[in-house]
Amino acid sequence: MFSKTCKYAIRAMLYLAIHSDEEHKCGVEEIATELNVPKDFLAKILQQLTRHHLAASTKGRNGGFYLNEANKDASLLLVIEAIDGPETFTSCILGLPSCSNETPCTFHPQAVECRNSIVQILKKESIRDTSKRISLNNFKL
Template sequence: MLLSKSCVYGLRASLYLASKKDGEFYSLKDISEELEISFHFLTKILQQLTADGLMESYKGPNGGVRLSQKGKDATLFDLVVAIDGPGLITQCALGLPGCGSQEPCPLHESWVETRGSIENMLKRTSLIGIAKEGKEKHFRLTAEGQFSWQ
């Protein structure tokens, strides 16, 4: 898997929020239960996204999180970089320091092409666009497919 578990869960939670009623806050407990993600793990991930300005949080009994305007305008690339950093796009596939055209690893040429394609796809794919497509095509966000798009 190219993306960390944190990143995968962050993408799923972001898609969850993108599918919901605009402007409303959703409790982390409800999100974690509906998406079958550990509450504490999800809390840390969403704190990262909030710190990066992609989400807003509201404390209190009716508190929760929602996408910020920046989050609504985000691409999948924005989310991946916010959680995992730019390493997916910049690092050697084998993790070798200094890998490049001067000192390539055995996978360098193939990986440069592949990661370029991945980067382009992530930059072209908007969060809101994929959430809309998810609603239309009933994509699943949970292992059991129990999530219902609104």
């Protein structure tokens, strides 16, 4: 459902929520190594998240990426829309360009209902809440 870029972005945000704050920043190399993600690709993703004000960064000797308290309260939906765009939840699941409420494909009614449920879950789920559950359950990012 989500692009590889989006999945990397979510994992990076969760990593930052667990391992960073305004006092301790994480470098791209550290995050890439821990998540087993290509460093240059991750750097572009982190820049995109920073441009959308979902992550923060500082340059210099003690620089790196981090999440402030407001970033941690961002919903997973905001991260997904920042990377994959809002059409992630509006485009036809069959890829038909003419599918809409007015001219629905055969899956449209069920797909809309399912997507609306997923959007509501992702809208309520914050980076903070998800990262806490990952830490508590010792899940590997």
